[in-house]
Structures are given as structure tokens and as C-alpha cells.
Amino acid sequence: MQFPQNGNFYGKISILPKFVNTAMENYFMNYFIWGLFTVKLVMCECGYPPEQHLEEAMKPSVFQGKEWDPSKHIQEMPTDAFGDISFTGLGPKVGKYVRVSADTPPRTIYQLMTQHWGLDAPNLLISVTGGAKNFNMMPRLKNIFRRGLVKVAQTTGAWIITGGSHAGVMKQVGEAVRDFSMSSSCKEGEIITIGIATWGTVYNRGSLIYSNDTLYVLDEESQGNLSCLDSNHSHFILVDDGTHGRYGVEIPLRTRLEKFISEQTKEKGGWHITDQEGRIQGARSSEGPIHLQGSDVGCCLMSLMASLPWSFVFPGAVVSSQVLGSGCHFSGGGPDPALVLTLHMPLAAASRNRDHFGQESWDHQLKLAVAWNRVDIARSEIFTDDHEWKVSDLHPVMTAALLANKPEFVKLFLEQGVRLxxxxxxxxxIYLYENLAPSSLFHGKLQKPSLTALLSKPAFLFGAQLERHSLFSPPLAPQGFTGGESPVLANLALLSQSQDCTAAALACSKILKELAKEEDDTDSMEEMLLLAEDYEHRAIGVFTECYRKDEERSQKLLIRVSEAWGKTTCLQLALEAKNMNFVSHGGIQAFLTKVWWGKLCVDNGLWRVIMCMAFFPLIYTSFITFRLQPMSCLTRTRAFFTAPVVIFHLNILSYFSFLWLFAYVLMIDFQATPSWREYVIYFWLFSLVCEETRQVLDGLGTKVGGDFWNKLDVCAILIFIAGLTCRWIPSTLYPGRIILSLAFIIFCLRLMHIFTVSKTLGPKIIIVKRMMKDVFFFLFLLAVWVVSFGVAKQAILIHNEERVDWIFRGVVYHSYLTIFGQIPSYIDGVNFNLDQCSANGTDPYKPKCPESNKDKRPVFPEWLTVILLCLYLLFTNILLLNLLIAMFNYTFQQVQEHTDQIWKFQRHDLIEEYHGRPAAPPPFILFNHLQLFVKRVLLRKPAKRHKQLSKQLFPSPGREQSALLSWEMYLKESYLQHQQCQEKQNMEQKIRDIAHGYQPPSSQLPLGKALGVSAR
Known part of the structure; x- marks a missing residue:
């Protein structure tokens, strides 16, 4: 153990154990003063027998016969008892202890606890004094006391200070902490319980000396008039004044230490925990910490505070808030009416404090309420008509509530007018980021010296749709990124209490899903995913209410550009979060269908569209209808050919034509000098390259890098360019044709993308993609058997094959074909034929012959090769292939159960692609590209893409947007009321409410008798 650099801890000693090295005796001069004489016992005034003193203290001196004076007859020495202490028994607990002098400065002890023991500064001190005698408490009161004490200490980050002995109320406190530690998880934190005891009254204290890691035996039977240390305390401060068996020595030091801690300044949560300038601390120096004196009565009082309504314990108008700032000294003794007076005195002092200090005290009471996590008191006693709060005064406590994960207070401050x-x-x-907890998920991710890097980190949560300049617009910043732990994330629903609640709920779902990917803890990850699903259901509920009231306004709400969430839309947030339930909502699908048909009526059948594509004059008749009437011929033509459904089918026709012409050139018309058909293919491919480039420049670059079909497009184009390069070199003409043939395969695979429009075939593409992943992992298992069997077979049959290609054939290729029934003929002697192989391996077209004798008969062990073949076929054909079939069946069932949702979700990507695509199909699309180049590059006109999938409402007057958000807020309240009514109608909820609210009158009698208080 290390001590502070400014000095050592000292213990006052008037005795010195015999095992101390005699070389140190001159340093410790102690004196023996004759005290109590008995027949067989001689004791010193300090309480120790003569043999417990130094030899110098026993010599005759001028002090004999004089009155014993601690200042003269006791000297200090560096402490010899400190370190870790372990207790015997079931589940021993390790704590810290130190032996200190009775006049040790409190600052030195505080530095020891915070710097060397690693304790966080407390928000509150709970000092439990007195009650050293054991007593019997009713089980119900005992449970209430333990639960209340632990709740107060846990929610406020308090230190509990007791006498540290294993008796009376101190034992009750220790058992309460023990029960909490056994039933809680590591994330809930440890309750700090500090025992300050007298060194001279500690039984078996000799085992604590000169032992850095002490095993302390708790022996109550042999302790006599001394006391054993309680095994459930976490830290011990043993105060020594050089005496033995005298209780109460620690009281002056304990009082000074408590006062010193209460006067400290603690920077946490946006305020200083101190008694100056209206700032909050756990225990104020002028009023002291909360003291619970006595045993039974003190426990009853704590029970009342923890379990009963606040107004029952402290009846009066200002009791609820003022008790937080006052020291509550609970003195025991029985049902004395003075108890009630003692109880009310700090309340009166607190009331006078409010009148005297004014605004400072109001702020003080609010910060104390936040520290105690008592939002009910803040609502009923602080935010009243007696005081008018300024919004700016709530900003510090808002910051504190965010850092301390107090969502109810965040909600309260938002209700009180705090504007994000x-x-x-x-x-x-920056302050919120800098004060992240070290254990939070984002703490390690934000270790950046650059402020730009720090503030751009949240962008990954929203993908490319989140614009940097709006990262910190409300309501993104308040709580979404101030903690990485699941309790913080569980309260992101507060964001949905404000305006734009649908977008906020979807953004919460997105945040949780992204953080779940970063979380290593499985339980936390599952909790985040469940919360993400819950927020998605909230968004669905609000949107359903809106859609039932007004379809048109709900669709505007869906595509409204939200400034608060990176200038994105609700629909885009749902797609980024992969919220399939939300996207598959009937109202959203109706909107997507409307976008798919453009200005055409959705009632038009697909066959009518195809007929109009084949005979376009039909569009000028009533054969096909438009949503807007009447329309001129030019408007009809433009409306028809710009509809996404028409653009899609024109591109399908164009793509089929491209593949047909490409196949014709590869198989029939591939000459050394390119024909005109081949030049058409080049021109066609150039239009496809231009379209991919347009998508990149149009802001869809992330999709090109992230979407599977765009990756396939880029791969096919690159392979085609490589083949085209080889094709123009005469010496590599044939390799060029081979590479172009591979490109043709990829272009054909790209054709599957058109099936996504089909409700039947669309989900099947998802099944194929997932099965490809299953096959990829299955190949690792299959490779183990193929390679092991192939190497063993090759080594047994053939001697020193040096041709690499034939080694690969024998080890991998032939072993792989064996799975499908092509068993090699040379594996046994029945079909053995040397004419089918090369004896020395000189024939490049024949394998090397197996081992044989002079009679050209095989000499390898046929029985072994046959057994290996049977085992190989058993595991591969029966076991592994059936495993693959089972994996495919599981994948199919998973997708089949959500076929409708998957199709509706992936349908959006197809609609979005062709909604923003130029009307002309390739290769005529080059004319559209030329037009776009002139508009955007030469004329500098802004792009007007996705005009139906996102809509910027009139920002200058803001009337439409404000009206839309107000309408959404109104329907959100209706949705919440409906949900509350459903919960109240739930039978399980009714039973819980009844069980929670019912309390028999008889249960109040013991408390009332103990306190002299009755509920009226």
C-alpha cells in the first residue's frame, strides 16, 4: 500500500507488541503509568497490561505516581496496519483497511479513499451512528429498511458511514449491502460502506498488523467486551489513540471527516456539489449529513422514507423538497412525541433557508432532487406556482440529468420549457462527450485529438443520409450519444415526446441497431435490439393514427424533410434502420404504389401499360387513365414515359436486347476485325457506364458501393473492359473472348434484379443470396473431408507425383467428383488397368500409374482404400449433404415466414431507382445524360431528383410544416391515450396495480407506534 506523498499515516501507541524489532525501540518511547491493581492483574492507564509496553516504558522514571497524560505518555509512529482484509466464512469478501491516529487530518484520509482506494466522490453521506447492541426487528420492517437504505445509496451514489462493528444497526446495514450485492449485477455498481471504528476495541486486531493481505476471523463468542469487524463493509478506518477497550475514540475524527467531505467540491453532472453559490452537495456543512441515530427507531424512520408517500413522513407544504437539503438527525428512544418535533426541525430550517437565500436555494433544492432521483418531489414541490423558473436556469441540471442517466428529469425539463x-x-x-463514463461504448471510440473527428463520429449511425452540418441539431444530441450503455439507450424514447416524434422514434431504432453492432456484450446487444423493435412499433402506432385520419397528410409527413435528423425523411430513416414492419405498413405501400405508377392511375392494369408501350397512340385515348384530368397530348406523352413503371419495362426490353446481341457476337460474329454489331455493344456498354457515373454524381455513391446489384454492375463493367482490352491486342484475341464470356455471365446474373418487382419471385432472390452464404460456410466443412481423403488416397496409390496439375486433380478434383458418384477405376484391383495411366508420369494427358508389381498387379492395400472410400462417402454424401439441406431448409423457412415484409421492403429500392432514372432506356439514355450535363455543368442548375420521395415543405413561412407537426403531435397524444387505456384494461396490469396500491391498515401500526406519527 502506498501513502500520500506529503506524509505517512500515524497510529498513537502507548504499547508496542513484543514481536517488534528491538532496533526500533529507541524510536518509539512509550511510558507505563501504574493504573489498576488487582491480585493477579496489573493494568496501565491506557488499558494495556505491562507486557504490551516497550522495555523503556517499564523502567523506573519520574512519571511513576503521576496522573496519566496521553499527550505526554503516548507517541506516534508510522502505521503498521493497512492493506486488504479478507473475511472467513461463506463467500469471503475483500475490503480495504487502515489504522490511523485519532488526530489524523481529514484531508489525508480523504485523499487515501479517493486516490489510493479509488472511490468516487459521493453525492451524499449517510451516517449511521449508535445502536451497537443487537436487537430484534420485525421481518417486514427489516426488509423495508434494507430495501430503502440500498435504494437511497444506489440512486444517489452515496457513502454509508457506520461504526463498522458486527453488531446492532451496523450489522443490519452490512446485511442490507450484502443482500444487494448477491442479487445485483456488476453493472449496478458497488455500494460503498465505510466502517470507522476504534482500534483499541477491535477484537483480533493483532492479525491486522504487518499484514498487507489479512485473513480476519470473525469470532463473536470469544470477543468479550471487544467488537468484531463486520464482514459486509467495504472499507475500514481504524482510529487509534493508544488506548485499549475504550469506545467512542473515533467519534471526533469521524465528525471532522464527515464535515470535510461535505465541504468538498465535486464536479459531476454539470454542477459543483458544494454548499456555495447554490450548488449541490451530498451533505451540507452547515446542516451535516443524514444521521440515523439509534437502532430500532432509526430503522423505522428509514423504512418510512423509503416506502411510504413523502407527505406521510413529512406532512406539510414544503417538506418534500426541503428535507433533501437538511440534515435529518433521527434520535431513538421510543414513541416519544419529541420524535415528531425532531423530525420537523430540519424542515423548518430548510424552509427558512429557502426564504433567506431565494433563487440560490431553489436551484439547490432542484439539484438535490436530481441527485436523489426524486422526480416526484421536483414536480410537486419545486416546479410550483410559488416560483417562476427561467429556462436558462434549467440548463445545468439538464446537463447533469443527461450525464447521470435521469430520463424522467430530462422529460420534466423539456416539459418546463427547455428548448433543445x-x-x-x-x-x-463537447462537455457531454468529455464526461462519458469510461465503461461506456462510445468512450473508446471518441479518443480523438481532433474536434472535427470527434464531432463527426456519430455520422456512422445514420449512414450517408445524415448531413454533417445538421449533426447537432435537436433532438439528436441530447441523449443519443451521451452514453453507450443499454440503460441510457432504453430512455431514448424521450426524444419521441417532442415534435417530429415519428422521425425521432425511427432514429432511436436506427441508433440502437447500430450500437448493437458495436456492443460486445450479448445481453446488452439483445436488449438494444428489443428496444429498437419497441421504438419501431411506436412509430408504426403514430403513423397508423395519422393515416386513419388523413391519407394525404400522412404521406406528406412520411416524405417531409426533417431538419432535426440530418435533412432526411421518415421513410429514409426506416430504410436505413431496416425497419421492415414500418416499411410494410399499408399506408407506406400505398404511397410507394402511387410513386411507381407516376401520374398514371393505379387502377390501370399492367397489360394496358404494355399495350400502350407497343402502340403508343393508345395513350391519347381513354384506354389508359391519368390521375390529373384534363391533360394535353404532350403532357400525356411526358406523363406516360416518365412513369417509373413504364421506365422499368422499357429498360427490361432494352437489357434483353443487349444480352441477345452480346450472345450473338460471342458465339457467331466474333471476328479479328469488329463488326458493326460489336460496335453497337460497345456503344451500349458506354451508356451503362454513363448511367452508373450519373448515380455516383447524383449522391448515390454509397449505394453504388453498398448495394449488391450495383456491385454486380461495376464488376461486370470492369471485366468487360478487361476483355475488351485483350480483344484489341491480336496476340490475346482468344483470352479476350474468354474474359468477355465471363462478363456475359455476370450481366445475365444482373437480370435477376428485375424479379424483385414480383411478389412471388422477389423473396426467392433473398433466399438464394442467403443460401449462398450457407454454402460458403459449408465449404469449410466439406474441404476438411475432401482434402484429407484426397491426400491419403494420393499418397497410398501414387509414388512421388511431381506434376502440380495432376496432384490437384488427384487430391481435390477426383475427390470432389467422388461425392457425385464418379469413383476412380484404379482405387481397387477389380477395375485396375495400366493402359489408362502413365507408368513414369511422362504423358501429360494421363495420370501416373499406382504402385504395381512386375505382373502389373496393384500392390497397394485394396482393403484400406475401400474402407477409406466408404467412410468418405458416408460422411460427405449422407452427413454433410444432409446438413446442407437442413441449412437450406432453415433459411427458406426464415424467409418464407416474412415473405410479404421482405418483398415490400426491397420493393422500395427498385421504385427509388427507376423513379430517379432518366426516361429513355440504354443506349438512348445518352441523350438524357447529355441534357443533364448541359443543365448541371454548363447552366449550373440544381438537381431535382426524387421529387416524390422527399419534399421540402415551405420553409420561409413555416406554416405548412408547423401545421403538419402540430397535427402529428395531436394524434400522438391520442395514440398514447389509447395505449394507456389498453394497458389499464389488461388483466395482468390490473392485478399489479391492485397489489401495488393495497396496503392493510395493520401494516402501519408498528411504524406509527415507533414514530408517534399517524396517517391522516
Whole structure:
């Protein structure tokens, strides 16, 4: 153990054990003063027998016969008892302990606890004094006391200070902490319980000396008048004044230490925990910490505070809030009416404190309420008509509530008028990031010296749709990125309490899903995914209410550009989060269908569209209908050929023509000098390259890099260019044709993309893609058997084959074909034929012959090769192939159960692609590209893409947007009320409410008798 650099801890000693090295005796001069004389016992005034003193103390001196004076007869020495202490028994617990002098400065002890023991500064001190005698408490009161004490200590980050002995109320406190530790998880944290005891009254204290890792035996039977240390305390401070068996020595040091801690400044949560300038601390120096004196009565009082309504314990108008800032000294003794007076005195002091300090005290009470996590008191006693709060005064406590994960307070402050746009400044955001908990998920991800790198980190949560300049617009910043743990994320639903709640709920779902990918803990990851699903259901519920009221306005809400969420839309947020349930909603699908048909009526059958494509004059008749009437001939033509459904079918026709012409050139018309058909293919491919380039420049670059079909397009184009390069070199003409043939295969695979429009075939493409992943992992298992059997077979049959290609054939290729029934003829002697192989391996077209004798008969062990073949076929054909079939069946069942959702979700990508695509199909699309080049590059006109999938409402007056958001807020409240009514109608909820609210009158009698208080 190391001590502070400014000095050592000292223990006052008037005795010195015999095992101390005699070389140190001159340093410790102690004196023996004759005290109590008995027949067989001689004791010193300090309480120790003569043999427990140094030899110098026993010599005759001028002090004999004089009154014993601790200041003269006791000297200090560096402490010899400190380190870790372990207790015997079931589940021993390791704690820290130190032996200190009675006049040790409190600052030195505080530095030991915070710097060397690693304790966080407390928000609150709970000092439990007195009650050293054992007593019997009713089981119900005992449970209430333990639960209340632990709840207060856990929610406020408190230190519990007791006498540290294994008796009385201190034992009850230790058992309460023990029960909490056994039933809680590591994430809930440890409750700090500090025992400050007198060194001279500790039984078996000799085992604590000169032992850095002590095993302490708790022996209550042999302790006599001394006390054993409680095994459930986490830290011990043993106060020594050089005496033995005298209780109460630690009281002055404990009082000074508690006062010193209460006067400290703690920077956490946006305020200083101190008694100055209206800032909050756990225990104020002028009023002291919360003391629970006595045993039974003190426990009853704590029970009342923890379990009963606040107004029952402290009746009065200002009791609920003022008790937080006052020291509550609970003195025991029985049902004395003075108890009630003692209880009310700190409340009166707190009331006077409010009147005297004004605004400072109001702020103080609010910060204390946040520290105690008592939002009910803040609502009923602090935010009243007696005081008018300024919004700016709530910003510090808002920051504190965010850092301390107090979502109910965040909600309360939002209700009290805190505007996130004013609250979230650059300084506030940086402060929130800098004060992340070290164990949080984002703490390691934000270790960046660059502020730009720090503030751009959240962009990965929203993909490319989140624009950097709006990263910190409300309501993104308040709580979404101030913690990485699941309890913080569980409260992101607060964001959905504000305006734009549908987008907020979808954004919460996106955040949770992205953080789940970063989370290593499986339980936390599953919790995040469940919460993400819950927020998706909230968004669905609100949108359903809107869609039932007004379809048109709900669709505007769906595509409204949200400034608060990176200038994206609700639909785009749902797609980014892969919220299939939301996207498959009937209202959204109706909107997508409307976009798919463009200005055509959705009632038109597909066969009518195909007929109009074949005989386009039909569009000028009533054969096909449009949504807008009447329309001129030019408007009809433009509306028809710009509809996504028409563009899609024209591109299919064009793509089939391209593949047919490509196949014709490869098989029939591939000459040394390219024909005109081949030049048409080049021109056609150039139009496809231009279209891919347009998508990149149009802001879809991330899709080109992330979408499977775009990757396939890029791969096919690159392979085609490689083949074309080889084709123009005369010496590589044939390799060029081979590479072009491979490109043709990929172009054909790209054709599967058109099946996504089909409700039947679309999900089957998803099944094929997932089965390809299954095959990829299955190949690792198959490769183990193929390679092991192939190498063994090759080594047994053939001697020193040096041709690499034939080694590969024998090891991998032939072993692989064996799975499908092509068994090699040379594996046994029945079909053995040397004419089918090369004896020395000189024939490049024949394998090397197996081992044989002079009679040209095989000499390899046929029985072994046959057994290996049977085992190989058993495991590969029966076991592994059936495993693959089972994997395919599982994948099919998974997709088949959600066929409708999958098709509706992937349908959007197809609609979005052809909604923003130029009307002309390749290769005529080059004319559209030329037109776009002139508009955007030469004329500098902005792009007007996705005009139906995102809509910027009139920002200047803001009337339409404000009206739409107000309408959404109104329907959100209706949805929440409906949900609350359903929950109340739930039978299980009714039973829980009844069980929670019912309390028999008899249960109040013991508390009332103990306190002298009755509920009225």
C-alpha cells in the first residue's frame, strides 16, 4: 500500500507488541503509568497490561505516581496496519483497511479513499451512528429498511458511514449491502460502506498488523467486551489513540471527516456539489449529513422514507423538497412525541433557508432532487406556482440529468420549457462527450485529438443520409450519444415526446441497431435490439393514427424533410434502420404504389401499360387513365414515359436486347476485325457506364458501393473492359473472348434484379443470396473431408507425383467428383488397368500409374482404400449433404415466414431507382445524360431528383410544416391515450396495480407506534 506523498499515516501507541524489532525501540518511547491493581492483574492507564509496553516504558522514571497524560505518555509512529482484509466464512469478501491516529487530518484520509482506494466522490453521506447492541426487528420492517437504505445509496451514489462493528444497526446495514450485492449485477455498481471504528476495541486486531493481505476471523463468542469487524463493509478506518477497550475514540475524527467531505467540491453532472453559490452537495456543512441515530427507531424512520408517500413522513407544504437539503438527525428512544418535533426541525430550517437565500436555494433544492432521483418531489414541490423558473436556469441540471442517466428529469425539463435548440451548443456537446463514463461504448471510440473527428463520429449511425452540418441539431444530441450503455439507450424514447416524434422514434431504432453492432456484450446487444423493435412499433402506432385520419397528410409527413435528423425523411430513416414492419405498413405501400405508377392511375392494369408501350397512340385515348384530368397530348406523352413503371419495362426490353446481341457476337460474329454489331455493344456498354457515373454524381455513391446489384454492375463493367482490352491486342484475341464470356455471365446474373418487382419471385432472390452464404460456410466443412481423403488416397496409390496439375486433380478434383458418384477405376484391383495411366508420369494427358508389381498387379492395400472410400462417402454424401439441406431448409423457412415484409421492403429500392432514372432506356439514355450535363455543368442548375420521395415543405413561412407537426403531435397524444387505456384494461396490469396500491391498515401500526406519527 502506498501513502500520500506529503506524509505517512500515524497510529498513537502507548504499547508496542513484543514481536517488534528491538532496533526500533529507541524510536518509539512509550511510558507505563501504574493504573489498576488487582491480585493477579496489573493494568496501565491506557488499558494495556505491562507486557504490551516497550522495555523503556517499564523502567523506573519520574512519571511513576503521576496522573496519566496521553499527550505526554503516548507517541506516534508510522502505521503498521493497512492493506486488504479478507473475511472467513461463506463467500469471503475483500475490503480495504487502515489504522490511523485519532488526530489524523481529514484531508489525508480523504485523499487515501479517493486516490489510493479509488472511490468516487459521493453525492451524499449517510451516517449511521449508535445502536451497537443487537436487537430484534420485525421481518417486514427489516426488509423495508434494507430495501430503502440500498435504494437511497444506489440512486444517489452515496457513502454509508457506520461504526463498522458486527453488531446492532451496523450489522443490519452490512446485511442490507450484502443482500444487494448477491442479487445485483456488476453493472449496478458497488455500494460503498465505510466502517470507522476504534482500534483499541477491535477484537483480533493483532492479525491486522504487518499484514498487507489479512485473513480476519470473525469470532463473536470469544470477543468479550471487544467488537468484531463486520464482514459486509467495504472499507475500514481504524482510529487509534493508544488506548485499549475504550469506545467512542473515533467519534471526533469521524465528525471532522464527515464535515470535510461535505465541504468538498465535486464536479459531476454539470454542477459543483458544494454548499456555495447554490450548488449541490451530498451533505451540507452547515446542516451535516443524514444521521440515523439509534437502532430500532432509526430503522423505522428509514423504512418510512423509503416506502411510504413523502407527505406521510413529512406532512406539510414544503417538506418534500426541503428535507433533501437538511440534515435529518433521527434520535431513538421510543414513541416519544419529541420524535415528531425532531423530525420537523430540519424542515423548518430548510424552509427558512429557502426564504433567506431565494433563487440560490431553489436551484439547490432542484439539484438535490436530481441527485436523489426524486422526480416526484421536483414536480410537486419545486416546479410550483410559488416560483417562476427561467429556462436558462434549467440548463445545468439538464446537463447533469443527461450525464447521470435521469430520463424522467430530462422529460420534466423539456416539459418546463427547455428548448433543445438553445440547450445543445458546441460547448455543451463537447462537455457531454468529455464526461462519458469510461465503461461506456462510445468512450473508446471518441479518443480523438481532433474536434472535427470527434464531432463527426456519430455520422456512422445514420449512414450517408445524415448531413454533417445538421449533426447537432435537436433532438439528436441530447441523449443519443451521451452514453453507450443499454440503460441510457432504453430512455431514448424521450426524444419521441417532442415534435417530429415519428422521425425521432425511427432514429432511436436506427441508433440502437447500430450500437448493437458495436456492443460486445450479448445481453446488452439483445436488449438494444428489443428496444429498437419497441421504438419501431411506436412509430408504426403514430403513423397508423395519422393515416386513419388523413391519407394525404400522412404521406406528406412520411416524405417531409426533417431538419432535426440530418435533412432526411421518415421513410429514409426506416430504410436505413431496416425497419421492415414500418416499411410494410399499408399506408407506406400505398404511397410507394402511387410513386411507381407516376401520374398514371393505379387502377390501370399492367397489360394496358404494355399495350400502350407497343402502340403508343393508345395513350391519347381513354384506354389508359391519368390521375390529373384534363391533360394535353404532350403532357400525356411526358406523363406516360416518365412513369417509373413504364421506365422499368422499357429498360427490361432494352437489357434483353443487349444480352441477345452480346450472345450473338460471342458465339457467331466474333471476328479479328469488329463488326458493326460489336460496335453497337460497345456503344451500349458506354451508356451503362454513363448511367452508373450519373448515380455516383447524383449522391448515390454509397449505394453504388453498398448495394449488391450495383456491385454486380461495376464488376461486370470492369471485366468487360478487361476483355475488351485483350480483344484489341491480336496476340490475346482468344483470352479476350474468354474474359468477355465471363462478363456475359455476370450481366445475365444482373437480370435477376428485375424479379424483385414480383411478389412471388422477389423473396426467392433473398433466399438464394442467403443460401449462398450457407454454402460458403459449408465449404469449410466439406474441404476438411475432401482434402484429407484426397491426400491419403494420393499418397497410398501414387509414388512421388511431381506434376502440380495432376496432384490437384488427384487430391481435390477426383475427390470432389467422388461425392457425385464418379469413383476412380484404379482405387481397387477389380477395375485396375495400366493402359489408362502413365507408368513414369511422362504423358501429360494421363495420370501416373499406382504402385504395381512386375505382373502389373496393384500392390497397394485394396482393403484400406475401400474402407477409406466408404467412410468418405458416408460422411460427405449422407452427413454433410444432409446438413446442407437442413441449412437450406432453415433459411427458406426464415424467409418464407416474412415473405410479404421482405418483398415490400426491397420493393422500395427498385421504385427509388427507376423513379430517379432518366426516361429513355440504354443506349438512348445518352441523350438524357447529355441534357443533364448541359443543365448541371454548363447552366449550373440544381438537381431535382426524387421529387416524390422527399419534399421540402415551405420553409420561409413555416406554416405548412408547423401545421403538419402540430397535427402529428395531436394524434400522438391520442395514440398514447389509447395505449394507456389498453394497458389499464389488461388483466395482468390490473392485478399489479391492485397489489401495488393495497396496503392493510395493520401494516402501519408498528411504524406509527415507533414514530408517534399517524396517517391522516
Amino acid at each position: 435548440k438553445e440547450f445543445v451548443t458546441w460547448d455543451t456537446l
